[in-house]
Amino acid sequence: MLQQLDNIFFSELDNGIRIAVEEMPWLPSVSLRFVLPSGTIYDVGGMEGSSVILCDWMERGAGDKDSRSLIDSFNDLGVRRGSGVDKESLAFSASCLAEVLSPTLALYADIIRCPILADDEFTSAQQVALESLASLDDEPVSRLFIALSEAFFKSVHGRSGYGSKEGLLASNPKQLRDDFKRRISPQGLIISAAGGLKAESFVAEIQNLFGDWQGATIPAPEFELAESSYHHLSEDTAQTQIGVAYRGIAPGQAGWEEDLIAMNALSGGMASRLFSEVREKRGLVYSVSASGRQLKGFGYNLAYAGTTPERAQETLSVLLAELSKLYEGIAEQEHERAKTGILSNLIMQGESSAARASSLARSYYLLGEPRSLEVSKVAISQKSLADVNRFLHAQPKPRFSVLTLGAKALEGVA
Amino acid sequence: MSLSFHHTVLANGLEIVGEHNPQAQSVALGYFVKTGSRDESPEISGVSHFLEHMMFKGTAKRSASDINREFDELGANYNAFTSEERTVYYGAVVAEKAPLLLDLLSDMMRPALRQEDFEVEKKVILEEIAMYQDRVQARLFDKLNQNYFRGHPLGNSVLGTSQSISDLSREQMQDYFTARYAPNNMLLCVSGRYDWSEILNQVSQLTQAWQRQDSSRLYPTLNPASGKDDFEDAKVQRIHVAVSSPGFAAQDERVYAANILAYCIGGGVGSRLYWALEDKGLVDSVSFWHDSADGLGNFMAYLSMAKERYQEVMDIFYGSLAALKDKTISEEEWLRAKRKIATALTLRGETPFGRLMSFGSDYQYRQEYTSVREAVDKIMAVPLAAGQLSLEKQDFYSLSLKPALKVVG
Numbered sequence: 001m002l003q004q005l006d007n008i009f010f011s012e013l014d015n016g017i018r019i020a021v022e023e024m025p026w027l028p029s030v031s032l033r034f035v036l037p038s039g040t041i042y043d044v045g046g047m048e049g050s051s052v053i054l055c056d057w058m059e060r061g062a063g064d065k066d067s068r069s070l071i072d073s074f075n076d077l078g079v080r081r082g083s084g085v086d087k088e089s090l091a092f093s094a095s096c097l098a099e100v101l102s103p104t105l106a107l108y109a110d111i112i113r114c115p116i117l118a119d120d121e122f123t124s125a126q127q128v129a130l131e132s133l134a135s136l137d138d139e140p141v142s143r144l145f146i147a148l149s150e151a152f153f154k155s156v157h158g159r160s161g162y163g164s165k166e167g168l169l170a171s172n173p174k175q176l177r178d179d180f181k182r183r184i185s186p187q188g189l190i191i192s193a194a195g196g197l198k199a200e201s202f203v204a205e206i207q208n209l210f211g212d213w214q215g216a217t218i219p220a221p222e223f224e225l226a227e228s229s230y231h232h233l234s235e236d237t238a239q240t241q242i243g244v245a246y247r248g249i250a251p252g253q254a255g256w257e258e259d260l261i262a263m264n265a266l267s268g269g270m271a272s273r274l275f276s277e278v279r280e281k282r283g284l285v286y287s288v289s290a291s292g293r294q295l296k297g298f299g300y301n302l303a304y305a306g307t308t309p310e311r312a313q314e315t316l317s318v319l320l321a322e323l324s325k326l327y328e329g330i331a332e333q334e335h336e337r338a339k340t341g342i343l344s345n346l347i348m349q350g351e352s353s354a355a356r357a358s359s360l361a362r363s364y365y366l367l368g369e370p371r372s373l374e375v376s377k378v379a380i381s382q383k384s385l386a387d388v389n390r391f392l393h394a395q396p397k398p399r400f401s402v403l404t405l406g407a408k409a410l411e412g413v414a
Numbered sequence: 415m416s417l418s419f420h421h422t423v424l425a426n427g428l429e430i431v432g433e434h435n436p437q438a439q440s441v442a443l444g445y446f447v448k449t450g451s452r453d454e455s456p457e458i459s460g461v462s463h464f465l466e467h468m469m470f471k472g473t474a475k476r477s478a479s480d481i482n483r484e485f486d487e488l489g490a491n492y493n494a495f496t497s498e499e500r501t502v503y504y505g506a507v508v509a510e511k512a513p514l515l516l517d518l519l520s521d522m523m524r525p526a527l528r529q530e531d532f533e534v535e536k537k538v539i540l541e542e543i544a545m546y547q548d549r550v551q552a553r554l555f556d557k558l559n560q561n562y563f564r565g566h567p568l569g570n571s572v573l574g575t576s577q578s579i580s581d582l583s584r585e586q587m588q589d590y591f592t593a594r595y596a597p598n599n600m601l602l603c604v605s606g607r608y609d610w611s612e613i614l615n616q617v618s619q620l621t622q623a624w625q626r627q628d629s630s631r632l633y634p635t636l637n638p639a640s641g642k643d644d645f646e647d648a649k650v651q652r653i654h655v656a657v658s659s660p661g662f663a664a665q666d667e668r669v670y671a672a673n674i675l676a677y678c679i680g681g682g683v684g685s686r687l688y689w690a691l692e693d694k695g696l697v698d699s700v701s702f703w704h705d706s707a708d709g710l711g712n713f714m715a716y717l718s719m720a721k722e723r724y725q726e727v728m729d730i731f732y733g734s735l736a737a738l739k740d741k742t743i744s745e746e747e748w749l750r751a752k753r754k755i756a757t758a759l760t761l762r763g764e765t766p767f768g769r770l771m772s773f774g775s776d777y778q779y780r781q782e783y784t785s786v787r788e789a790v791d792k793i794m795a796v797p798l799a800a801g802q803l804s805l806e807k808q809d810f811y812s813l814s815l816k817p818a819l820k821v822v823g
Contacts, residue, residue, distance in 0.1 A: 072684065281534075337486040
């Protein structure tokens, strides 16, 4: 049963697969996204990162095609592909010209339903995951955020999208093949598409390719936060990297739009508070930002600043002061600018097939229903300055988890 | 999509081009200034990029905070960047707000360059230099450019050094600005939904006081380095390698073939280097591409690996390149690479913002308009033989950053 909301169409198959489509008939291209709730939080304890191996392994041969002929088939069609794992999901994305949509879908149906998962390809996938993890040795900012996430969450949500060396090494083909059967299931799979396609025929095609597939749901782990804390990683870097994590608003929860507007006032454009206080007025940094991160049922905020060691102490105190001060409320002009920025971004998102496919899958996953641009626009437009400030004043004082990486530790962090 | 192309040159030499798309919701505007680090002398190294920052710091009628605030009030998606040969200021807004964005961007092109703003922004630039010092790829490519270009201005550093930035005066920046930001050295590019005659009227008024200058650029001959250099870098744990070799100028028709060839060699999953190195996890990253610039171009590569695998990886890498000299690329490989490029071009062309960059830079180099459709047709028509020609005499220069040997004791 195909439902329609503004210009989007969505449907849930009997086996649990959810499909969302946005028709953009003026485009010659189509973008697709397949999201499986199978990220690193679902990795078996002791095998952290096995989802990273699994994701790669699934693309190394599927159906009647070995790794090379599968990749050749995609390239014959000119498909641009991506895949990856984060805390919650294992996802494949693709963009192609509309005329090759059907054969592209058939290849993805094979990857998701019947990957070959050959032993020798496991070894390569494991090696690629280990290399990718090792590459972090030369990326201090990435390591900062991985360590911050581990310090912020007590639950498995602290895991990064890279896994651990021990976890990757402990993974083995037999266990991961069993794990594939457990965790890759139509229950929870979301397929979204946007661009020059017809919703009705797309859903029929998905029904045809995936309709007879059955599988169980796997329960999501509970969230648990660690006590707020300060950690320092001592390293010989030119800049001291500062990362801050604190609790935010869960997607769909009351106050979500208000929080979006407030975070935009804090760190949206160049007139936002962080840019203007930390960079423009004081020249303390080149880069400073804060943004909300959404998991299903949980939201948190991350802030970042990078500065030379002698100015790190001042940067940290200005940064934390601005993060706290937000909850005292925003001014009318800030509210106007933030809303304009968000609305304008939504309009521009409506021109890109990849942005829409990704946004549809994301809203379907986080909110339980896909959101049209129109619904998002109205939800933001309705929030008055008083709404936003009422929300901000009602929030508890933020408790910061802070992590720094650089020459020396900083002081004055609670 | 029924696109149309617009073009005019004002009396002061400012060239304006537009690609109109009646389906678009938004419009993207950009000033493309033909200037960058290749146009700098050593004593003003980094001035192009520092100036780019200063262009946001106010004009005769706007303060820095006015500029930031107005961009945000327009809901604009905006920024600027500086490369070796181009400085671009751009923004995208919903179509109705085009006149306001045009007014703001045009006013910014005549900055106040106030001393107090200059001093604060200098600190930000020094922080940016420090930030890139922590990025291994930035250190690697800076060194590669220095060595490979052997004094050719395309090897100049975009950021400059802490010393050159600290020593730079406001007056030096002002002189550079006057010489380089002349209307005859700039292109205004418009993409999306707009009213061409309104744009023309408005730009003519906003820029009528802009004065022509002699903004010529030098095109010395490149005598690139070849061979191999290794450097110890106390901050790296892995080995990072950059490779460069002469290719084709952006104005040369052979760039199409060079791009396809580079895709066959190292354009991601399914390319030669992917199968030889990445598929098996011998490297964490390998890519090979063609970088075309004003007057000359280069094939480039980047590899990163564990230090134990260095020799094995580089042998495979050079072996893969050597194999190409025997014209081993098949028709299928060639066609796949072309299709991948065609899809990428089509996707980038979906939005006015994505289109602005390829349209503007392409026009600035070649002074001719190519629609996405025409570009795709051109690429699909390039025969395999063209790619084999562009490979014949390759002499690669490579530079490696390696972990420093630890002194025990």
